[in-house]
Structure formats: C-alpha cells, structure tokens
Amino acid sequence: MSFSIGQKASFSKTITEQDVATFAELSGDHNPVHLDENYAKGTRFGARIAHGAFSVAVISTVLGMQLPGPGTVYMSQTLKFVKPVYFDDTITANVEITALRADKGIITLKTECANQRGEKIAEGEAVVFHENAKGGEK
Amino acid sequence: MSFSIGQKASFSKTITEQDVATFAELSGDHNPVHLDENYAKGTRFGARIAHGAFSVAVISTVLGMQLPGPGTVYMSQTLKFVKPVYFDDTITANVEITALRADKGIITLKTECANQRGEKIAEGEAVVFHENAKGGEK
Numbered sequence: 499m500s501f502s503i504g505q506k507a508s509f510s511k512t513i514t515e516q517d518v519a520t521f522a523e524l525s526g527d528h529n530p531v532h533l534d535e536n537y538a539k540g541t542r543f544g545a546r547i548a549h550g551a552f553s554v555a556v557i558s559t560v561l562g563m564q565l566p567g568p569g570t571v572y573m574s575q576t577l578k579f580v581k582p583v584y585f586d587d588t589i590t591a592n593v594e595i596t597a598l599r600a601d602k603g604i605i606t607l608k609t610e611c612a613n614q615r616g617e618k619i620a621e622g623e624a625v626v627f628h629e630n631a632k633g634g635e636k
Numbered sequence: 637m638s639f640s641i642g643q644k645a646s647f648s649k650t651i652t653e654q655d656v657a658t659f660a661e662l663s664g665d666h667n668p669v670h671l672d673e674n675y676a677k678g679t680r681f682g683a684r685i686a687h688g689a690f691s692v693a694v695i696s697t698v699l700g701m702q703l704p705g706p707g708t709v710y711m712s713q714t715l716k717f718v719k720p721v722y723f724d725d726t727i728t729a730n731v732e733i734t735a736l737r738a739d740k741g742i743i744t745l746k747t748e749c750a751n752q753r754g755e756k757i758a759e760g761e762a763v764v765f766h767e768n769a770k771g772g773e774k
Contacts, residue, residue, distance in 0.1 A: 511664055524658055525693035526649055529700030529708065541707070550710040554692045555663035562667030569679070570667065572688040574716040574760075622712075 501605060501631050503595050507565035510590040511556050513548045513583055521549055548583040553611045553620040556591040565593055566605055566628035573604070577622035581613070588614040593624065603632040639743060639769050641733050645703035648728040649694050651686045651721055659687055686721040691749045691758040694729040703731055704743055704766035711742070715760035719751070726752040731762065741770040 522528050527549060530537035538546040554577060562570050583589060590612050597606035604627055611620040660666050665687060668675035676684040692715060700708050721727060728750050735744035742765055749758040 509664065517662055520658065520662055521693070524655055524662070525697050526647065527693065527697035527700050530706055531700075531709075537706075542709070549693075549696060550713070551689060551693045551696050554713075555659070555665065555687075555689045558687060558689050559663050559665040562665050562669075568668055568675075571669075571680070572717050574714070575688070575692075576712070576714040578712040579710050 501566060501595060501598060501628070503598060505565060506592065506594045507560050508590055508592045509556060509560035509564065510588050511559070512586060512588040513552050515585050517552070518546070518548050518585065521551065525549070525551070543582050545584055548585065548587070550579050552583060553577060553579070553589060553591070556589045556611060557593065557609045557624065560591045560593050561607070561624060561626055565595070565607070566626060566631065569628055569630070571627040573625045573627055575609070575622060575624045577609070577620050579620050581617055581619045583613065583619055589619065598631060600631065600633055603627050603629055605631050639704060639733060639736060639766070641736060643703060644730065644732045645698050646728055646730045647694060647698035647702065648726050649697070650724060650726040651690050653723050655690070656684070656686050656723065659689070663687070663689070681720050683722055686723065686725070688717050688758075690721060691715060691717070691727060691729070694727045694749060695731065695747045695762065698729045698731050699745070699762060699764055703733070703745070704764060704769065707766055707768070709765040711763045711765055713747070713760060713762050715747070715758050717758050719755055719757045721751065721757055727757065736769060738769065738771055741765050741767055743769050
C-alpha cells in the first residue's frame with residue numbers, strides 16, 4: 499500500500515430513526531432535539547435531527563476502512579457542523595489526502611460530509627498515523 | 637438559565653466490548669484494531685481499543701444534557717486524541733465555558749476527556765449555540 503497527496507475515498511450511510519435511538523442509548527445523549535418530535539418542531543430545525551457525532555462516525559469509518567484503511571490511528575479531527583442531518587438523510591463522507599509526513603508516518607486529510615442533495619453538512623480536517631505512510635510516497 | 641465563563645460540567649461513561657460492537661454496526665467502522673483481539677495485540681496498543689468517536693460522543697452528551705444543556709446546537713468541535721481508550725475504561729468528559737458571545741448566543745468550551753486513572757485521553761474545543769446565551773451573562 500502506498501499513499502499520495504490527492505488520493506480520495508468516500509463512504510455513505512443513511513441515518514435512520516433507529517440509528518439515532520441506538521446512539522442516544524449508547525452515548526447517553528438524550529437531547530430532545532434528537533428524540534422528541536414535538537420539541538424539535540419548535541426549534542430552528544423544525545424536526546428531529548441526528549447527533550453531530552454521526553458525521554464524525556462516518557468520517558472515522560472511511561479513514562479506518564478505506565483510506566488510509568486498517569491500521570489507521572486517529573490523532574486529531576476538527577469538524578465544523580454546517581447543516582443539520584435529518585432522519586433518513588444519507589451522509590457521505592469524502593476524504594482527501596492533503597499532506598504526508600513520511601518521516602513520522604503522519605497523514606493529513608480534508609474531511610467533508612454532504613447529504614443526498616449534495617449540500618455540505620460538515621467540514622474539517624483529520625490527522626492520522628499509518629505505518630505504511632512511513633518512507634514517503636512509494 | 638444563565639451562563640458564565642468558568643462554568644463546568646462533566647459526564648462519565650464506561651465503554652464496554654458490547655458498546656464497541658454496537659458502534660461498529662452503527663457506523664460501519666469495523667477497523668480490526670477495535671474488533672479483532674489477535675490483530676490488536678500486534679499493534680502499538682497491545683489490545684483492542686474503542687473508536688475515537690466515543691470521546692466525541694461523551695463530550696456531545698455533556699454539552700447536550702448539562703452545559704449548555706437541551707437546546708444546544710453543535711457548531712464545531714476540535715479534538716486531539718492523546719491516549720487510547722481500552723475496553724471497560726471509563727471516559728469522563730469535562731467541559732468548561734471559556735468564552736461567550738452574547739450578541740450571537742455563541743458559547744466556546746474547553747473539552748477534555750480523561751480515563752479512570754486520571755490520564756488525559758483527548759482534548760479540544762467546542763463551539764455551540766444556545767438561545768439562552770443571548771444577552772450576555774445574566
């Protein structure tokens with residue numbers, strides 16, 4: 499396996515009502531904007547939305563499964579939440595290598611999430627370690 | 637409800653093997669460092685570790701449930717992963733308000749996660765919106 503600047507990968511996941519309920523149980527985050535339709539109707543969103551952590555999860559999945567892939571060690575992530583994710587929206591995480599530090603095996607990737615309408619919902623940057631990134635572009 | 641710089645809150649969650657399996661199903665992130673004990677033994681970690689997104693989830697929970705609490709809208713999060721989280725470790729997320737923009741209802745919080753041995757596992761910053769933050773410190 500070798501890595502180079504400009505390499506891209508993506509992964510998509512549709513977020514269902516059940517996914518949000520499962521994540522609420524898993525995390526303890528029962529914020530009513532995610533779970534209470536009547537409450538959510540009164541917010542700026544107008545309906546229940548998924549936890550922001552779903553965008554992190556989808557990014558983490560493409561990093562750990564595809565690029566750089568298994569063996570990836572997450573070092574940092576920045577993420578700006580641009581638009582809400584509604585139930586049954588499909589999040590697509592797109593990642594692209596923007597920098598490589600061959601001496602340390604460190605890879606920087608631009609990380610963006612979009613919905614099924616092509617609207618950007620989150621954007622940021624991930625820094626990861628991968629053993630195979632050592633020694634530069636092969 | 638009113639907010640002021642220096643306000644703190646925290647939330648703890650123990651991450652079990654079942655939690656990691658549930659999150660792998662939910663996210664699609666089946667990176668073997670989280671799921672395959674034999675594989676994980678051969679890594680720098682020496683055992684399976686939890687997904688980094690668990691730290692984000694625990695931070696999101698304290699923000700959405702306690703401080704600023706229900707009504708919180710996540711605008712951004714930065715997070716540096718300092719140490720791994722092993723199975724049955726307890727993550728405590730500590731958040732503290734570091735800045736308030738009363739004109740826009742925007743709150744900045746320092747976000748840190750520690751394990752049950754008091755070791756820092758993640759650190760970063762969250763920016764959120766909350767209606768009750770408008771108008772300044774009350």
